Amino acid sequence: MIKQIKEIPITNDSYPFASASRYLDLDAYGYVEKEYYIDGLANVYESIGNTGEVRVAYENVAYRNRIIVRAPKEVTKASGNVVIEIINPTSFMEIDRMWILTHEKFMRDGDIYVGITSKPNTIAKMVAFDKKRYESLQWPNPREDVELPFTNEQLLASGLLPDVNIEYEPGLFWDMLSNLAWMLRSDDVQNPIATYPHTYVYLTGWSKSACYVFRYVNSFAYRKEVAKDSQVFDGYLAGGGVRSMVVPVNQYESLYAYDYRLKRVEKVKQPFISIQTESENGWFDAFRTKRQDSDHPNFLYREYEIAGASHDTMFSYVDYYKQDEDLKRIDMLPKYDAKHAYGNNYPSQFAFAAGFKNLFRWVREGVGPASCMHIAMDEQGNNRKDAFGNSIGGLRTCLLDYPTGQYGIASTIEKGKSFLDATATTNPLFGYEQPFPASMLEVLYQDAKQYTALCKEHTKEQVSKGFICKEDEEALINFAVNLAIERGLPICKK
Template sequence: MSRRKYGIVLAILLGVAGVTTTAAAAGPAGPVDLVGPIPATATSHPFNTSTVDLAGHGYVEQEFFVRGRANVYDYDAAGRVVVTRSGASYENRIIVRRPADRRDFNGTVVVELMNMTNRWDLDRMWLTSHDQYLRDGTAYVGVTSAPTTVDALRAFDPQRYAALSWADPTPPGQRCTGTALNSTATTEGGLIWDIFTQVGAALKARGRANPISGFDVRKVYATGYSQSGAYLIRYLNAIHPRAQVYDGFLIGAAAGGPRPLGKCSAPVPVADPRNIVRPTAQPVIRVQTETDFYSDGGFSRRPDADSRDDRYRLYEVPGSAHAYSYTASFAPSPEDLAKAGFTYNYYNCTDPGLSTDFPVHYLFNAAQAQLDRWARRGTPPPRADRIQVDVTGRTVTDRFGNALGGVRTPWLDVPVATYYPTSSPATTCGLQGHRLPFDPARLKLVYPDHGAYARPFIAETERLVDQGWLTRPDADAVINAAANSSVPG
């Protein structure tokens, strides 16, 4: 984005940040009833059972159904959030992964709006940061977040998920034909806002509605990745100011354009201040891969802040891609996906090179740790420059073709490859990054011997630990890999 456009966006943000203030009527519709845990048997088990060895880490996985009533919201002509339909009955499901022994619980719960882009529940932030959760003793709750993914659950196990419902509360003769928020003709995706609020509130409450009742919950954080990250921005801007349930937000790779509040809502234009993360007293960390920066054009940038009523960080990570190889290894089994009516798509991209292995999950792990420290102790996390762009808005790259600026890491500052944030064709590979390894001659020219590579790589890694960009366990894994690599060949 050009500097002029960037300045205009900042002026809009600072001048009309109050546009999204909610109206008095815009509050959650009520508490939830909890059903479960739903038994897993030889013939029926939850969809998207974790492929991580939970028992080996002292964790258990449980599925629950949550029942309640939710409002449907929209913006009025003045930009305020108002209720358009109230008290719609719903039944939804959540997945809980927690320490088996409450003494191993660290007091933190991460609640994820599970990604719905593929029309089945994808626990993308769990796939990204489960190592961090398991190391720390964090409980994880994944929330089914769209009517279309409920349809996939019913296809997977019609009996187990028969009761789930996101019925459109609008009378049949008055319903719109929109499909926003992954809705259908008879369902309303806008119920997600109160569902998400009510699940967070239940986790803080005492009693039978809490799926981890008896655990000493201190902080509950909201997270989401990709389209779910875009949902989370709409939730944070429109619903959170009155709900005030979540103690912090980690927004991952928000993509797919701005989300409306209901399936019949008018689209919110991209260049609208309601799409920029509004100031809030609860800490917010937004991590954007280079793919998402590339797609967004930098519009959603806003200044970092450390004031009492505005705690915000934006981390743009050059070299990273929206979709990459690490998380694919933890996806649901092909058999379960087939039962739900899907085939996992391993993209066949035409660009030369390899599917990117840029380990952005390490930075997400550190961001989760930083968010927790910020919310608990008031310790602000580090700041980072933005990805560099020229006067035309094009990303500035170094002599190796890697982007400059942003969160600096050894994979770009001591590189062995050029990292691209997207691949061709755009229809199937636009979110899939790829890498072109340096040929042997270039490797030898840049790194005459192994020490010329390993020493600066390890030094850069240690700097990241000191500044809070990497956790110690992740840094040790990175250093071990560098020390034992064959570079330069």
Template sequence: MRNKISTGLCCLAGSLLLAACGGDSSSSALPDTATNTNVIAMPSVTGPVAVTATSYPFGAADRTLMPEDLKAVGYVEEEYFVSGKANVYDWPAPGAAVVRTPDVPYTTRVLIRRPADGKKFSGNVVVEILNASNLFDLNIAWGLSGKHFVNNGDVWVGITSKPVTAETLKRFNPQRYASLSWANPLPLSDSRNCPDTAISTIIAGDSSRTTENGLFWDMYSQVGAWLKSNEKSNPLRKEAGFTVERLYGFGYSQSGGYLYTYINAIHPLDVKRYGAPIYDAYLVAVAGGAFAGISAINQCVQPPALTDPRRQFKDVGVPIIHVMSQSDYLIGIGSRRPDSDVPVDRFRHYEMAGAGHATPGELYSAAAPADIQAAGRAVPPMACNEGPRSRFPSEIHFNAMWQNLDQWVQRGVAPPSAPPIQVVDGKPVTDAYGNVVGGLRSPFVDVPTSTWNGSSTGASFCFIAGHEIPFTSARLGQLYSSKGDYVNKVVDNAHKLVGDRFLTPRDSLQLIKEAASFNFPSP
């Protein structure tokens, strides 16, 4: 049963409701429920769910391909089951979505990694739409920037975002995940419940008539509202020693396409219904244009056409950073638009020179192969025909984007702009070493020791995994007079990028350390 937020009972922090229900705040508040019936429906929450040797969260930090000890860094991990009622929407024209089927019961799962001590909490909560493209939950934001979140004191939240991954959880542990439900409210006999062949989804065959992908949108709003609330079930409530000040939405690849739909169809609906946005900013990653550029609002309608204005962000009202990789920027070139500092249209577009889309890091932080197999899913390959997935550390760009996004929201300090990767006649412009010109820069392309490719050949997602072609000793000798010369150039490049706010100081030190240990050939 849904609870209604009442100004006399609890309130959302940050931009949604006044802190302490009536205290001073420069943020906008929800109208008093006595005069407004459009209050946020709070989900009911079960958890944290007990963890034992035989029953633990799928994708738990200490059960990944490269296990992490969160306790050692002062963090805890908790899993919750979130239940409520979600609308299924239609989206016939640009603007807010409209309700097709109201109040559909659901239960999904949420994984939270947070400081054990609320005094070390930054006030930032990153809410990741867990990626479903491999048919199991991938926590890519944590895989990329988990160390950055820990160093900053941020909370990370991952939400299961699709029926197919909920089914994976049930296969993995039928007892633990028995309550998960994404049931389609339309009976099979209803003509609006389209045949399997007409279901709109980015991964063919991952959806069913018995479930409904379009339940996700209200789930995402309600989980955000819960995290900003003072509900007893919320581990981030004030009574637990936390003050949530900023909620940042994140989606990567297919989940980035989810954010296009959420931001353009549901975000304005929430602002209209509640008087303020639930999410204070968004980082939309490696999705746009013809590459996972938007998701269908429900599974029986097609997403907007490539030329539709809903495929672009405009006047959203909160800051958006949008980023593409070298694997996908050409396919997604339609996502390009000018940067803006206009308050209602704060926007940055970046393209990461050298970076691959499907990284090894996303698999290091994913559920261990044995758990993936226990759930009946295939373990994605770490290598393609050309060799291992590209080791390009795209996290250096994401860490800087998180830092800059936070400065934008907190202090109004706009992020730096960067030119896109140069394209002529539909093809990238490359330098003498085969690396692309333009885009977000790094020592890997400005002081190179390899050629970085965004695409490879082979199984699964190799076409967006990318690979590295190391330079020969002869080429390295032509570029650098000595190892010291190479290291000095990395130092100069890294320091400039820190000054331009394209690299964090911590990552700069790490890159210099790696350069110093590079196996440079002897003269």
């Protein structure tokens, strides 16, 4: 239950953490960004068995969380699509990756974006960023006197981060999320988007937050107390899900032996699209938990695998933040620390834009998107490579079918550079690029004029299949051609 939603004033001296207005010209898009406190009551749940069924363990725990809302300035320009992102907490910093990947599509189409803090381990950095703005956030643990049944060392040994704390309870999030969705559907005067068209509400998340989406669908979306004889969300899009990870119902269950089926979606009556990059399409148990595309009423599902892209890219993890001085100040500025000269910058943002466009059409018109072949793998979950060293199959663009370089998905790093494993010498979440020599490009494509023709033909076909938005066709072609020229392909062969 939400008791109060209160706007947090934005001034020159106090503004949201990682505010999009610091990285993008929201005015140019006709968008506005606002932030709100949400005060309410939430239950904490516990598992019944290990396959996803839950029950209430503690009732009506008072909390304060925050949301960030980005919407058109003009109400009449809103599309009616409302996307809630479970903001990613894995690096102990709020990363709104689905916004980063898809903001161009959202803002050109008038979609409303709402990001919600998903785990209280990120509050410390928000407080360091602006104490007055965020020190009142609270997720109290109703059993703070009960010790956690594991140590940080045991968490690390299991491959999990030591991001739990007996002083708070992440398990409050499930009700926070459901109650927010119902509030955004309503015409309640407290609803921050009540004056906008807000008919369709979708849930999305990246990486660990994609696993939150899996868990929500499997354990909460169809509970009678949550669904209220209707549906909480109209559709779902999970991006980059690391499927070896099952999000626990509460932090005391962090080392619980959950069934493997909770690493994927088991049943979903609303359209669900999963988009994986090469970092997660086979690794992290993904090759053992794949689901087939389906139009069955109890399983409306598509899964796409973006060949060439790694989990993090220069665009989505480094360049977007524009060397933000505030993030530098609290030592949280994302950076590329690998030994390779070029970080992976495959333009997966175009595939995600098409993914959301297809999801919205599926929900609103009942038209399921086309299926796409998966990336070819060996029996260990490793992606098979073509003669150029790039993966075979998957969702492809002209950058792979007419390559100007090789795309690697695991970069070499120095020990201590990975926040996931201090002993690691590779980063499986951030890949690299190895450009082809200019002489090779000239043999393959002659010059930029010929290469442009190839990219146009290829992209036109991908647009016809719905894998690239028509609005992004020119931008993708320009991206590929400019990259080829940068790597030495002659503009015009004499």
